[in-house]
Amino acid sequence: xxxxxxxxxxxxxxxxxxxxxxxxxxxxxxxxxxxxxxxxxxxxxxxxxxxxxxxxxxxxxxxxxxxxxxxxxxxxxxxxxxxxxxxxxxxxxxxxxxxxxxxxxxxxxxxxxxxxxxxxxxxxxxxxxxxxxxxxxxxxxxxxxxxxxxxxxxxxxxxxxxxxxxxxxxxxxxxxxxxxxxxxxxxxxxxxxxxxxxxxxxxxxxxxxxxxxxxxxxxxxxxxxxxxxxxxxx
Numbered sequence: 482x483x484x485x486x487x488x489x490x491x492x493x494x495x496x497x498x499x500x501x502x503x504x505x506x507x508x509x510x511x512x513x514x515x516x517x518x519x520x521x522x523x524x525x526x527x528x529x530x531x532x533x534x535x536x537x538x539x540x541x542x543x544x545x546x547x548x549x550x551x552x553x554x555x556x557x558x559x560x561x562x563x564x565x566x567x568x569x570x571x572x573x574x575x576x577x578x579x580x581x582x583x584x585x586x587x588x589x590x591x592x593x594x595x596x597x598x599x600x601x602x603x604x605x606x607x608x609x610x611x612x613x614x615x616x617x618x619x620x621x622x623x624x625x626x627x628x629x630x631x632x633x634x635x636x637x638x639x640x641x642x643x644x645x646x647x648x649x650x651x652x653x654x655x656x657x658x659x660x661x662x663x664x665x666x667x668x669x670x671x672x673x674x675x676x677x678x679x680x681x682x683x684x685x686x687x688x689x690x691x692x693x694x695x696x697x698x699x700x701x702x703x704x705x706x707x708x709x710x711x712x713x714x715x
């Protein structure tokens with residue numbers, strides 16, 4: 482997982498899009514939580530902006546995260562019941578975790594994220610998009626559900642958060658993913674098993690074009706969907 486996170490184009494593109502979504506709202510020198518962050522592929526970049534708590538249920542992932550990114554506080558824990566105090570971080574980042582079979586109630590998990598964020602702080606959710614696009618990759622990654630923008634908005638509002646931004650991302654991947662879903666019906670395979678260079682740079686180039694577009698507008702759908710929300714100050 483750690484090696485894939487370093488070399489695969491999707492992780493690089495996702496990190497870049499997350500930074501574009503989050504950094505304009507970040508307080509420099511804050512304390513951040515990467516909830517369910519694995520080995521750090523999508524959240525470790527936050528160490529550039531402040532201190533980071535890396536939480537995951539897998540001890541090996543947490544140990545790697547803390548070793549690879551010095552100064553990170555590794556915590557073994559469950560997103561369904563975070564072992565953290567109320568209002569202790571300025572940002573809670575949660576990437577492709579609510580979709581997992583280990584999360585029986587996504588609303589409870591988002592409630593927990595909102596609980597540990599300080600008033601005025603942020604929660605960023607990033608999940609697989611297009612509800613009906615059940616495919617081989619989902620079976621390998623134990624994905625129980627996919628989300629629309631409206632779904633993530635509803636979860637954020639249900640936790641008492643104010644939505645700042647809701648958008649689709651990796652929208653250019655929806656047509657090929659839909660075609661693959663038909664061709665791979667009933668199979669198990671991961672998108673990350675191949676083409677880590679993104680078809681010799683074609684997909685990273687499309688990701689770059691989409692990033693420029695997202696700086697101006699929000700997209701109605703995408704192979705991923707994202708929400709940035711704020712906990713009210715009062």
